[in-house]
Amino acid sequence: MSSKSSSLYRYGLLLFAALMLRQNEVAASPNGAPTSSCNSMTPGHGQTSSTACPFQTILDKTEMFSNDTLKVTLQRPGGTTAVFKGFLIMGFDKAKNNTVIGTFNISSTDQDSRTLDCGQYDNAATHKNDNQKSNITIDYWFPPEGFNGDVEFKATFIVDRDSEYWVKVPSRTSIKIIASEPIPTTPTTDPSNTQPPFPDIYAECGKTKGCIATPEDCVGTNNCSMMTTFKKLDNDHLELEIYGEITGDQQYVAVGFSTDSEMGSDSVTECVQYLSTVKAYQSYNSPDHNNKRLPSNIEGFEDTGSPLFVDGYIYCSVKHPIVFTSNNQNFDLNQPHYILMATGSAGKDNIERHSKEEKSGVSIDLADDLNISYFKDSRVLKQLHGSFMVIAWLMAASTGLLMPRYMKKTWVGKQFMKKDLWFVYHRGLMVLAWTLTVAGFIIIFVDVGGWVSESVSENPHPLIGCITTVLAFIQPFMALMRPGPNAPKRYIFNWAHMLVGYSAHILASNDYLTCIFLAVEMEEAELPYETYWILTAHICCYVGAHIILTIFARRSITVPDVLKADAPRDETGSLTRKIILICFICIVVGLGSTVIAFIAGA
The missing domain is CATH 1.20.120 (Four Helix Bundle (Hemerythrin (Met), subunit A))
Structure with a gap:
């Protein structure tokens, strides 16, 4: 040569x-801020601008209870043509050296925003692409349960990859959060105000009902993070219990029934906590892996117990038909099915992409199986x-x-x-x-x-x-x-x-x-x-x-x-x-x- x-x-x-x-x-910029930017909120490209930020963060209220939700909007002021491509936003507790608090909930259909874990689950939000943006609305942010104090939001705006940016721009107003009244923990004379006792979901596992859970061997120690039990009530119905650990409000644990061990074309039963209310719903996983909540529950589906959220665990008990139709697809639980379980964030009308999932290693006969088994996804x-x-x-x-x-x-x-x-x-x-x-x-x-x-x-x-x-x-x-x-x-x-x-x-x-x-x-x-x-x-x-x-x-x-x-x-x-x-x-x-x-x- x-x-x-x-x-x-x-x-x-x-x-x-x-x-x-x-x-x-x-690799980092087009898909949102990396976790390495969490502390400084500073991008790894471009340069800090010396001019006033042309963008602002607007909160839809100035005062709220800790069990309420907040809508956050990033926008340009009226009359301007400024646009931004990237952003990173967090809520800060003003009384504790600006500690990041709260949780964002962003719909899976949102094309421009996604959540980010900055030390805690979903406590930040960032861009999902590098398209030009003039207005971004994040539907839900909610504070920690029982929080009392003032919260200020700070955002970083990025005009372009090699252009200028503004770091930690404060929201136009802060918000005062008042701790909502806790659920009574002692009996009262009014039965309607008494918290129902949490059922012993582990009792009768392997005897009168089948149980599948995670992690392995957790049933014997009463320490499962997710669990489903199933028991045949009659020739037409099963009793299902859904139990799992969640991080707070607007979270879910769900169980799905699949013929092939993979997500897609599955019937799903959700146990959802949304705005401090726990309820069971029916939904369907389409072949393209999208989940859609059914407008009405399938025939023969009904609650059989009080849905609960206690000490970080959620519980639902439902009566579920054995043979049924969901989203025009026929299901027969007399035949063995794989069991899928997942947990994640929930919106008002749907559940979001799961943050954790499990699936059974073999198909299970829900109508007759009384064994204790564990999720072992190889x-x-x-x-x-x-x-x-x-x-x-x-x-x-x-x-x-x-x-x-x-x-x-x-x-x-x-x-x-x-x-x-x-x-x-x-x-x-x-x-x-x-x-x-x-x-x-x-x-x-x-x-x-x-x-x-x-x-x-x-x-x-x-x-x-x-x-x-x-x-x-x-x-x-x-x-x-x-x-x-x-x-x-x-x-x-x-x-x-x-x-x-x-x-x-x-x-x-x-x-x-x-x-x-x-x-x-x-x-x-x-x-x-x-x-x-x-x-x-x-x-x-x-x-x-x-x-x-x-x-x-x-x-x-x-x-x-x-x-x-x-x-x-x-x-x-x-x-x-x-x-x-x-x-x-x-x-x-x-x-x-x-x-x-x-x-x-x-």
């Missing part, structure tokens, strides 16, 4: 490295997929890509099966990466049952993963068409092979970073937040290795060998390159092993 081509090669490599370092920033395939991709891209590909660039003049004269040793290492590592990528790709499709339709703006992981796999898949076939070392068009192959390889590697890194930035909130990944720092360390290590090896490569060119020998010998600095390579391998294997440990424990 000529000196000019070598320089272009090097600059192209450094450009790719710079792009890799910017993945955090690029995550083996997801764990294999994640582990294979970590080994392929964080370990094998990262190391394999260093070989042709820096190690060609190392191990000179040493061959294996008539191939230079550096090439043997390179090919072996890249074949391993290719094999694991294809295997991981197939595994995840088997696990989720094919392509799952999902907004790319909400979850780009599947699309980027497919592109990465396609690029990786064609690499070995490109290598088979490699011309000879002295062929006049060899440089075309070199550039094409390098660009496809590095593009796949960058996309793979971005894919995993996307998984991490969204995975901290995304239930499918279940990775701890610390994984973000591990990936950041890996990128720094990878780019650092390229920079150091490039510097040594340039020095070796300018320092001629003093001693000449008839036999081939390593280029000057080979020992240093070997040491750097060994250190790099140790670091990436250690970091990758840590991520795999996180995946195995998920």
Whole structure:
């Protein structure tokens, strides 16, 4: 390769490295603020504006009880044409050093806003896309149960990615919240004011009724976080009990009946607490995974006990028909069904996407089963997929890509099966990466049952993963068409092979970073937040290795060998390159092993 081509090669490599370092920033903004912005509320791009903020936060009331809800609007003043693309808003307790409090509830149909966990569940709201916005209304914010005090809302407004922003702009008014009167905890002479006793849902499990719960073995210790019981009342009806832990008002626990263990075309019974009222509803999961509450409950469905919310747990008991029709689909619970359970936020007329879900490992005969069972959703395939991709891209590909660039003049004269040793290492590592990528790709499709339709703006992981796999898949076939070392068009192959390889590697890194930035909130990944720092360390290590090896490569060119020998010998600095390579391998294997440990424990 000529000196000019070598320089272009090097600059192209450094450009790719710079792009890799910017993945955090690029990936975060279009889909909303990352959790790393929670404390400062400052975006990782653009610059602070020195002018007055052209946007304002409006509250629909100035005083409310703690069991009421508040509507929050972000808007531009009348008569202006200002627009913003991004925002982050939180409610702050003015009496406690501006501690973030309260919970936002945003409908799943809202195209512009989503909730964000800033230390607590759904206590912040941010943008969902980078479309221009002049007015955003968040239907519900509610304070902690029994809260008494003043709350001020602060918002960050972002005009454009590379433009200006305003940080922690206070709402035009604060709101005074008055603690609502608590439910009496001691008996009174008026029976209507007496809190009904919480039923012992664990009694008779495995004797007169079937029970399925989570976590494992919780029934024996009376300490389940979610649970459904079922008992046949007569030939036409079951008694269902729904029980679970929720965080407060506007939350739900629901149970669904499915023929295939996956969400879609399911009958759902909801147990919902909304504005301090607990009630059971019927709904339906459509094939596209959207939940729709039925305008009226199915025939034969009725409450059989007092719905309750006590000490963080919700309970409903219903009489449920065995054979019924829901949303024009026929169900027969005499036949075995998989049981799905979920919990999450609830709106006035619907339940939102679940924050936690469980499903039975086998189908259950609800009419006759009196056993105690537990939700055991096997995550083996997801764990294999994640582990294979970590080994392929964080370990094998990262190391394999260093070989042709820096190690060609190392191990000179040493061959294996008539191939230079550096090439043997390179090919072996890249074949391993290719094999694991294809295997991981197939595994995840088997696990989720094919392509799952999902907004790319909400979850780009599947699309980027497919592109990465396609690029990786064609690499070995490109290598088979490699011309000879002295062929006049060899440089075309070199550039094409390098660009496809590095593009796949960058996309793979971005894919995993996307998984991490969204995975901290995304239930499918279940990775701890610390994984973000591990990936950041890996990128720094990878780019650092390229920079150091490039510097040594340039020095070796300018320092001629003093001693000449008839036999081939390593280029000057080979020992240093070997040491750097060994250190790099140790670091990436250690970091990758840590991520795999996180995946195995998920």
